[in-house]
Amino acid sequence: MTHTNHTTRGSRLAARLNPLRSRGSLRADFTASLVVFLVALPLCVGIAVASGVPAELGLVTGIVGGLVTGLLPGSSLQVSGPAAGLTVLVFEAVRTFGLSGLGVLVLAAGLLQLLMGALRLGRWFRAISVSVVQGMLAGIGLVLIAGQLYALADAEAPGSGPDKLLGLGALLVDTAADNEALIAVGLGAATVAVLLLWPRWRAAARVLPAPLAAVLLATGVTAVGDLPVARVEVRGLFDSIQPPGLADFSSLASVGMLSTVVAFTLIASAESLFSAAAVDRLHDGPRTRYDKELMAQGAGNTVCGVLGALPMTAVIVRSSANVSAGARTKASRVLHGVWLLLFAAVFPAALGMIPLCSLAGVLLHAGWKLIPLKDLGPMWREHRAEAVVLAVTALAIVLTDMFKGVLLGLLMAVVKTAWETSHVHVETEDPGEGRPLRVTVLGNATFLRLPKLQDQLEALPADRRVELRLGRLRHVDHACALALAQWEEQHNRVAARTEPVPREESTSSMIG
Template identity: 80%
Template structure:
């Protein structure tokens, strides 16, 4: 047993005195209180039992939290994957969800081992922000139905189009109005609680909001829907062999890729943000990607939700004074104790209160503060963000992100492919020297063609391309074709001009 403790201390971080242990212990309690309502809320919104979200939170603490990578960021089920998980559960069932998460975790492990973690930092920030904004919009639209204990339509456009009918139905139903009142009050508490600093030091806003809603519902006996609980062990549903057969379908493979890319990007962007919040060791992105992969692999085996690093919990961990990864491991211990010992407490929580938590979380996913500065300074980036978000709302997560990545690549290619034409005239008897400079890609081909066509049509030319840093196949072919055709036309013009000169000379003689 004595040989185990040095290993554990080495994994949790550098040894510290009582002050370090006390700081990590206190921070772990704060993170636990923040994580508890979010784990349950994400699970309910994803269409799975509440305990499934707690299982992912427990794995995020006890598995991912124990591994190297980032020292202070905390992992668990994230609101950013809620929409995609809901669609996956509806299509493939809980067993299929386990397969998706398991394979995504194995892919993350492989990418980390291949040292691909740092490359996720190359993904355009506007694509990630657009992805989160699109998720936030769809999440809010769906949870507006849960605020009134109503069932949400399946697709993003249907959710938006059905809001008018939802408002009419709610106004004519006293029970729905009661649920809406609880959910709205929850959102208000979430927004206002942090302003009361004394209260915020005692309880995090999400827990305070859910507790107040639960107490009010119980005291006044309000007739609203509450969470259904089936027990922690009953919620562990490993995927069966039959569930793996779906991997032969294009749809399931596409969902696996979406889980992998989105969870990895969100985790590593979160790590970069958390590194700016503290002065401790910086994140090793490849190791962090492997830690996330290990956590998702375990979650897949247990049939739980996919995990990512979550900026809300991570920032709470740093703000609470955490010094080592012991705080995030302990938060997983507290989640396990609560889920095992007090599952009945979850049955008291009204569904509309959790919907309010997720409406607030969805709103925070939309980068409202950065939109106006981005539009002023980087308009193309703002367009990529907006198109990505809109595409996710109209189609789905995977297609929206792919469109955003494609637009980002095209935008970058457009901005870097500057090309212009210069000329040097060595004399009337020699060809005009046409010098092409810059990066010649198909995106700039129309502009390049216009510049070439403006040159004298009756003068032979010689193209000089040594000033080009890059030329793609389309531009190379267009340039060689233009030179050949231009010189033929110039030769015919010279011949016609010579014939006219001889004719005038004959007439004069």
Template identity: 65%
Template sequence: MIPPLSLLPSGTLHRDVMASIVVFLVAVPLCVGIAVASDVPAELGLVTGIVGGLVVGVLPGSSLQVSGPAAGLTVLVYEAVHTHGPAVLGVVVLSAGILQVALSAMRCGRWFRAISVTVVQGMLAGIGLVLIFGQAYTLADSAAPSGGLEKIGGLPRLVADIVSGGAARSAFAVGTGTVLVLVLWKRMTGRFSRMLPAPLAAVALATAAVAVSGLPVATVEVRGVIESVQPPGLGDFFLLGEVAVLGTVAAFALIASAESLFSAAAVDRMHDGPHTDYNKELMAQGAGNAVCGMFGALPMTAVIVRSTANVQAGACTKLSRVLHGVWLLLFAALLPATLGIIPVAALAGVLVHAGAKLLPVRQLGPLWREYRGEAVILIVTSLAVVVTNMFEGVLLGLLLAVVKTAWETSAVHVVVDDGASPRIGVRMTGSATFLRLPEILDPLEALPHDRPIELDLSGLQHLDHACRTALTGWAQQHNEAGVEPVRVRIPPSASA
């Protein structure tokens, strides 16, 4: 809970207020840009940001991380809206929030820490690539193809449209200028960048440039907060009878939970205050998504960009993230018309930059050198997200991670003692699973049939059914041609 303002030291109160303003300035362009990229009204991004501040901000869990719409769910929201229609958004987000609350009640929050970090990095990298390829078209005010491969295949045509001039070139100039400001802002402004965050500065400069030059570029469509909010009707919940919609609910809940809790772990390393209670944070995120679903708004997660800005701006308590929600509410209520002058290409530039930051470019080289299998999982997961969709890509990544782990933990060693004794001794150690059958059977089948054999399995920690059956079959074949039956020592502790 937030302590009463009268109990806060004056310095703490001042730092929280200033941090809330910084987070608000970071949140506005991101909330609007994510909504536009998700193909929903821009105001719904603000609604999710408001709920993230006023609802999640006061609940227990993490103390300094900030919640709101996240670029990581943009692709999934876009797919859901275009596959099942806009009415499904509120139903899916509400159901995902309830599922998160249920997972919290079962104290499953800490289990999200067991998800392969490489799969999560691959998921985020795939999302980053999809954002870059998709928003590249929005940079030029062009319609993007539907599939990931189609987006990549259409890039030559997009380049030709930009080179040919006209509106596409003007919009592309605005978008790429936005990206350049985002990249160079801290270098150009130094400490001043904390007072005026790069996303707001980039969008503001792009908006001013368009207003002064009169460039023919598309701007954000303004509908009004009241008109944009569309709570799900009772009939919309019948959509939950479709398997595809239930899969989307599960994807929303699991991915939002994993991203939030990984963000919490990262934010905890940035400050010396109380660390996150993962089950309570999962409950808070679920409550926030349930409220967002009631308004038909975007799903939320804890957002590392806003959370980092909050910590770096000197926030001390939860008050900063609650106040950032208050500022968003005031902005949505008093200044919604200002959204109508923002160029869509500028928001696309913000998301292209956000997508590029999701790519683990610096980490991939060391990961490849030290843990090549993990690097393969990361690359395959990210490409699968681009080629198929986020849910199937993550499932493939998790499957690869499980197979890799099973392969590594099933290491088995076969030692053949062909000494002076007439009997050949074969000793196995490690874990004998079906994945290692070739390594087990090849040396056994190469043994001579005219000498007695003793097979010692007492050193095995695990012996699965497939290996037990294969060894029994080999012993029977050897016995039919051998001079003496194979003697097998199977430990009673070896599980089958």
């Protein structure tokens, strides 16, 4: 009996150490890996095209996400790859620093993630305000939608977010007068319709994920009808990989590149760790070890940077598909990387058949899902300040850029928290005529509440001296303490002109 127990425990331990040793798990993970591969394929290609880089680089990031990050400890079931949430930032980076500069940015961000994981900073990303994260995703979604509306009509999108929005009217007029553009829009709109309707056909959705079904149908229609729409440009997997050279690293000293590295790092890390928390709620398996997961993401991004590929994050769409398909161990995400590698190596010409407008439809759908529309109503009713932070963050990203928008959102979240926690009020006790009023200040006295506090103090009788008591304050900052001391001195000076001060009484304050 003891020998049997030891054998069982040994088998379980071996299965945990090496998922491939468990046949039952391997069968489930094999099936799940195929599902994840089918979901990831159109997204990898579409995100790469929208980011302004060769389509193959999206596949490279997906492959690294499976074969490198997928093997490392952290979160066992979430899947990594190129994310729609970084599309806007990557597009701006490629336009500013070039394709060779992208590798430097991703490599530096990966090394920074490794450092943060080693310093055990992963758990601190859970302290980021949810409204800021939702605002960030909403802003990305809005800019992504605005940009993909141009791609839907096979037109070139303007560079900045405001220009994209301002140019939509001209785009509508130009598209209406161009038959080829109308064909592209119709095909892209049909792609979106398939994405919306396909999941309702449950039998088909279990066999073929909606994104792949939509792209396959659009590709088939394009090929059969020989439609005059733009298609994905194919360079070949190895031709697309362009590792950064030594000369490219010299630009790391510039403020613009350093700020982009920080933006890549913070956004990719936050999105990955928030995804991990969401995936943990979907299954009963081992929980995410946040510092380990941050290091796994850093290792993946370091490799992606060396290869000159897109930055990587954990992606909730692929991760939830992995869990729903019955994955049990990390083998499913590793195998999905294998399938992406085989596809890129064996069927590269297949990419050249995909119409760009259908990928634009996929990304329009993805951008719309980034906007938390269902949460806005309840948030406005119950947590209005959080809704304001979300809206301002999203609007700032659309009007400026990702980095400035997120920084503004974080600043607003900090100010909101400080405002909500700095409650202060005044209690007054009158010990009798001829004696100073005892004024006790309670709560948290910070500069944010100073105007309100001064209004309450100035409402006290001007002809009565006061004895200001601060001993029951939980916190008082320097600005508030100085203002209160000055007010007390000035108030008692004015009161002394109208009220005689008995000698035995002290006008000194009790500052506790």
